[in-house]
Amino acid sequence: MINSSSDNVKKLNSINRRMFITGSLKFFVMIGIVSRLFFLQVKENKKYLTLSDKNRIREWKLAPVRGEFHDYFGNVIAGNFEAYQLHVIPEQVEDFRYVIYRLKDLLELSDNEFKKVLKKKNEIKPWETLIVSDNLSWQKFSKINNHLYDLNGVKPVISISRNYPFKENFTHLIGYVSQANQDDIESTQAIKKNFVPGLKVGKVGLEKTFEEKLIGTNDIERYEVNAYGRRISQLEFQKGEKGKTLRLTIDTEVQKLANELLKDKAGSICVMDIYTGAVVAMHSSPSFDPNLFVFGISQDDWQLIRNDPMKPLVNKTLQGNYSPGSTIKPIVALSALENGIVNTSFTVRCTGKTEMYGQTYHCWKKKGHGYVSLRNAMKQSCDTYFYEVARKLGVDKLSETAKKFGLGEKVFGDLFDIEKKGLIPNTQWKKNALGKGWLLGETIITGIGQGYIQTTPIQLCLMTAQIANGGYKIYPHIVVDDKAKDQPIDKFTPLYKNSKNIKIVQDAIFGSTNEVMGTSYRSRIDNPKYQFAGKTGTAQVKKITEEERELDLKTFQIPYEQRDHALYVAFGPYKNPRYALSVIVEHGGNGSTTAAPMATKLFKLIIDRHKIRESLRNKKYLEI
Amino acid sequence: MYQHTRLTTNRLGFFQKFRNFDYILLVCILLLGFISLATMYSTDGGEIKFHTKSHFTKLAVFTLMMLVMSFINIKYWFSIGYLAYVAVVGLLVGTYLFGITSSGSQRWINLYFINLQPSELMKIFIIVCLAKFFHRMKLENVNSIYTILTSLIIILLPMGLVIVQPDLGTAVLIAISGIGVLWFAGINYKYFIYTILGFIISLPFVIAFLKPYQKLRVLTFLNPDKDPLGAGYQIIQSKIAVGSGGIFGKGFLKGTQSYLEFLPEKHTDFIFTLFSEEFGFVGSAILLVIYAIIIYRIVAIGASSRSYFAKIFCYSFGAAIFVFITINMSMVLGLLPIVGSPLPIMSYGGSSMLATMIGFGIVMSARVHNQQLIA
Numbered sequence: 001m002i003n004s005s006s007d008n009v010k011k012l013n014s015i016n017r018r019m020f021i022t023g024s025l026k027f028f029v030m031i032g033i034v035s036r037l038f039f040l041q042v043k044e045n046k047k048y049l050t051l052s053d054k055n056r057i058r059e060w061k062l063a064p065v066r067g068e069f070h071d072y073f074g075n076v077i078a079g080n081f082e083a084y085q086l087h088v089i090p091e092q093v094e095d096f097r098y099v100i101y102r103l104k105d106l107l108e109l110s111d112n113e114f115k116k117v118l119k120k121k122n123e124i125k126p127w128e129t130l131i132v133s134d135n136l137s138w139q140k141f142s143k144i145n146n147h148l149y150d151l152n153g154v155k156p157v158i159s160i161s162r163n164y165p166f167k168e169n170f171t172h173l174i175g176y177v178s179q180a181n182q183d184d185i186e187s188t189q190a191i192k193k194n195f196v197p198g199l200k201v202g203k204v205g206l207e208k209t210f211e212e213k214l215i216g217t218n219d220i221e222r223y224e225v226n227a228y229g230r231r232i233s234q235l236e237f238q239k240g241e242k243g244k245t246l247r248l249t250i251d252t253e254v255q256k257l258a259n260e261l262l263k264d265k266a267g268s269i270c271v272m273d274i275y276t277g278a279v280v281a282m283h284s285s286p287s288f289d290p291n292l293f294v295f296g297i298s299q300d301d302w303q304l305i306r307n308d309p310m311k312p313l314v315n316k317t318l319q320g321n322y323s324p325g326s327t328i329k330p331i332v333a334l335s336a337l338e339n340g341i342v343n344t345s346f347t348v349r350c351t352g353k354t355e356m357y358g359q360t361y362h363c364w365k366k367k368g369h370g371y372v373s374l375r376n377a378m379k380q381s382c383d384t385y386f387y388e389v390a391r392k393l394g395v396d397k398l399s400e401t402a403k404k405f406g407l408g409e410k411v412f413g414d415l416f417d418i419e420k421k422g423l424i425p426n427t428q429w430k431k432n433a434l435g436k437g438w439l440l441g442e443t444i445i446t447g448i449g450q451g452y453i454q455t456t457p458i459q460l461c462l463m464t465a466q467i468a469n470g471g472y473k474i475y476p477h478i479v480v481d482d483k484a485k486d487q488p489i490d491k492f493t494p495l496y497k498n499s500k501n502i503k504i505v506q507d508a509i510f511g512s513t514n515e516v517m518g519t520s521y522r523s524r525i526d527n528p529k530y531q532f533a534g535k536t537g538t539a540q541v542k543k544i545t546e547e548e549r550e551l552d553l554k555t556f557q558i559p560y561e562q563r564d565h566a567l568y569v570a571f572g573p574y575k576n577p578r579y580a581l582s583v584i585v586e587h588g589g590n591g592s593t594t595a596a597p598m599a600t601k602l603f604k605l606i607i608d609r610h611k612i613r614e615s616l617r618n619k620k621y622l623e624i
Numbered sequence: 625m626y627q628h629t630r631l632t633t634n635r636l637g638f639f640q641k642f643r644n645f646d647y648i649l650l651v652c653i654l655l656l657g658f659i660s661l662a663t664m665y666s667t668d669g670g671e672i673k674f675h676t677k678s679h680f681t682k683l684a685v686f687t688l689m690m691l692v693m694s695f696i697n698i699k700y701w702f703s704i705g706y707l708a709y710v711a712v713v714g715l716l717v718g719t720y721l722f723g724i725t726s727s728g729s730q731r732w733i734n735l736y737f738i739n740l741q742p743s744e745l746m747k748i749f750i751i752v753c754l755a756k757f758f759h760r761m762k763l764e765n766v767n768s769i770y771t772i773l774t775s776l777i778i779i780l781l782p783m784g785l786v787i788v789q790p791d792l793g794t795a796v797l798i799a800i801s802g803i804g805v806l807w808f809a810g811i812n813y814k815y816f817i818y819t820i821l822g823f824i825i826s827l828p829f830v831i832a833f834l835k836p837y838q839k840l841r842v843l844t845f846l847n848p849d850k851d852p853l854g855a856g857y858q859i860i861q862s863k864i865a866v867g868s869g870g871i872f873g874k875g876f877l878k879g880t881q882s883y884l885e886f887l888p889e890k891h892t893d894f895i896f897t898l899f900s901e902e903f904g905f906v907g908s909a910i911l912l913v914i915y916a917i918i919i920y921r922i923v924a925i926g927a928s929s930r931s932y933f934a935k936i937f938c939y940s941f942g943a944a945i946f947v948f949i950t951i952n953m954s955m956v957l958g959l960l961p962i963v964g965s966p967l968p969i970m971s972y973g974g975s976s977m978l979a980t981m982i983g984f985g986i987v988m989s990a991r992v993h994n995q996q997l998i999a
Contacts, residue, residue, distance in 0.1 A: 048867025
């Protein structure tokens with residue numbers, strides 16, 4: 001027993017000693033755990049709080065509301081409309097199959113469209129929005145609303161979308177919007193920043209140029225989400241800003257007339273204020289309805305536009321490189337006067353054709369014009385006279401004057417990325433570009449606007465405007481209040497050496513329209529209020545062979561693609577000029593019969609509208 | 625001798641037993657049960673749903689069971705020590721043969737009225753068994769080869785049965801429970817030191833034998849940011865939850881990490897994370913204090929017990945509970961690799977709670993019968 005009790009004491013001592021060691025160990029481990037808790041929850045709390053918020057808060061961006069385009073008078077030419085859409089969130093629908101077939105019936109969806117919707121449904125998560133239809137008619141939309149009682153989970157939504165109320169009238173000017181693609185996102189910072197699926201961005205024209213101003217900023221919704229990304233509750237709604245509204249210098253009435261005049265023809269009309277450079281109308285025909293592109297164009301419509309032989313996708317005003325034909329003659333005459341090559345009394349005898357350097361050059365009038373001075377030659381557009389003047393002047397001096405007046409250079413700078421420069425040739429250019437020496441014969445045909453020389457309709461309009469305003473440099477523009485770009489230092493610097501020369505050319509152009517024998521005499525307006533001066537042009541598309549010359553075919557007898565382009569440049573009212581225009585009708589035949597009559601109609605409207613335009617301008621000043 | 629006779633023949637009345645209760649321990653256990661219910665309610669998203677109901681039922685039944693157990697003489701628990709051990713080993717064998725497989729391991733056995741996880745019970749019954757084994761042993765015999773080998777077999781047999789399930793985490797915890805008894809029984813210090821050294825040296829080889837998912841857990845523990853959405857997800861989200869709780873927590877039912885389902889296993893192993901997110905540093909500290917009081921009371925009961933069996937059981941059980949808590953917390957706080965180990969009482973899970981409550985029941989019984997000597 002003694003043994004046993006001493007053993008018990010030893011055992012007790014041992015176990016208590018070990019308990020003490022264990023207890024101390026426990027104490028230190030406990031301190032370790034508490035300090036770890038302290039470290040995480042007190043010291044690093046901010047870091048983990050941020051991480052936790054990052055976990056639970058997610059932002060949803062909504063498409064921004066795009067800025068509008070207004071014309072000079074404040075009419076909306078590219079606006080927003082409320083598109084009626086139908087959204088379904090699949091997980092909120094009890095019987096998806098029933099609902100979707102019911103919708104198919106109600107919306108009269110084709111099998112193809114129906115399949116697309118089902119495919120889209122499979123691509124998204126069940127709590128994401130499925131857009132069944134993005135642009136419903138009011139009838140269908142109200143029909144759906146009437147049937148909502150048995151369409152659980154279907155949401156009729158009104159969303160903002162682009163609308164072009166004037167359809168094809170402004171297509172080439174403004175362009176259109178369509179779903180943003182990868183290139184758009186990568187090339188433009190503003191698109192990248194504001195991108196949401198389904199965002200529509202400018203694809204061409206001003207819609208593209210001013211993307212950064214127009215796009216606006218997103219509405220942002222902040223939601224609490226769970227670990228699977230499902231929205232639990234909305235925490236915040238941050239209203240975005242609508243894009244900037246841009247006011248253009250365009251007059252919709254004039255633009256509409258231009259569209260009407262060029263109906264079923266290929267060509268371009270532009271009208272410009274000769275002092276401010278404000279573009280009043282700028283139209284390229286044929287055009288197309290930009291609304292087709294907003295929700296994605298159908299394959300059929302796209303093929304129709306793409307395969308049209310008159311090329312509706314080409315903006316002829318800016319992209320069309322045409323031989324100016326006789327519309328270049330005012331510049332040839334001016335250049336000759338400025339360089340002292342000719343004076344008003346210099347005459348040339350026109351016999352219908354002339355031999356120079358072993359080549360025969362024909363005047364458009366077979367019988368010839370007889371003895372012509374500068375004024376007469378301009379009036380009757382005598383080719384022989386200008387052959388002779390060009391020969392004496394030389395292409396280098398001619399190109400210098402032409403470039404001064406805005407030919408061979410982009411009119412709008414980088415406003416439109418598609419704009420072409422045209423081509424004003426000289427000896428240096430030919431050597432550099434073609435590696436060949438300049439031939440004198442080429443100078444001669446350049447004198448009547450044929451050969452290498454190429455101009456765009458907007459350049460011809462600018463050239464005419466600068467002759468009409470007395471020879472002062474102007475900068476054409478389309479957007480009002482675009483001040484930074486609007487005031488280059490050399491605005492209104494004289495482009496002439498002697499202002500008398502400009503007067504001589506203006507007077508010669510006046511004769512061309514308002515005097516008997518003038519090429520556009522038949523299109524004149526006698527009323528001094530509307531009276532204008534203009535120069536016709538007929539640009540050959542191909543070289544005329546001797547046989548064809550003999551045949552002397554009428555325009556309608558020649559195949560369409562071989563017919564001449566008809567051109568006309570004019571300014572008015574003559575007494576106190578204010579507007580210049582250029583008309584070009586592709587394969588329109590003769591400038592005097594096709595293009596000049598359009599100018600008559602245009603000037604009537606332009607000058608009538610001028611008063612309204614001026615009063616608006618004065619009012620604006622008064623308001624300031 | 626006189627004393628001895630008097631006390632062994634003394635039979636306590638029902639009310640005397642009541643008076644002998646450790647009310648501090650009882651209150652702490654009930655408090656813990658209440659906290660665990662509230663937390664379970666939070667994991668159900670602030671509604672009384674399956675987990676809350678089930679947890680409540682188990683809590684009620686097992687607490688009652690614990691009280692009943694405390695009225696039964698400690699002698700009785702001593703007498704069934706080996707039998708219980710053999711029974712649980714039998715259950716483990718049964719699990720191995722006819723167990724229910726779930727998420728890749730065969731841990732449960734269907735006993736018709738309950739699905740039981742015998743490995744959880746083994747954490748307690750190995751202590752009972754070894755405590756009985758050492759109870760009558762003389763100190764000089766403790767370090768004999770026979771004793772050491774026998775006790776090692778007692779530990780390694782269930783361990784092996786649990787490892788094949790496979791459930792390494794629980795097997796390690798069973799081993800720790802058993803080794804705890806060996807420690808208190810007085811096995812020579814040098815054996816522990818050798819074991820620890822041997823373990824450290826063999827660690828690289830052990831890692832080589834680990835299953836790929838176990839290796840991944842170790843690697844993830846060393847660098848959780850390597851694969852934040854994959855293997856590291858649990859530990860990162862858990863740390864975010866605890867860390868974002870701050871001093872006072874986000875408030876009851878307002879833990880965004882758990883409510884928004886960023887937390888993995890929030891009912892079971894990661895329950896402390898949720899609690900800590902909602903109640904912050906202060907709440908966690910209070911929970912730790914409750915656990916500390918429980919452990920302290922267990923140790924105190926052991927110290928006041930006259931029988932060596934009760935002493936050794938209480939000390940070892942206190943140490944085991946402490947290790948379970950420490951391992952679970954270290955795991956969710958990013959101090960240890962993820963090993964599946966529940967937090968006693970707090971975690972959802974019947975077997976674990978049953979085992980813990982049996983342990984508390986025996987401790988209570990030791991307290992009520994603290995003057996009982998076992999021959």
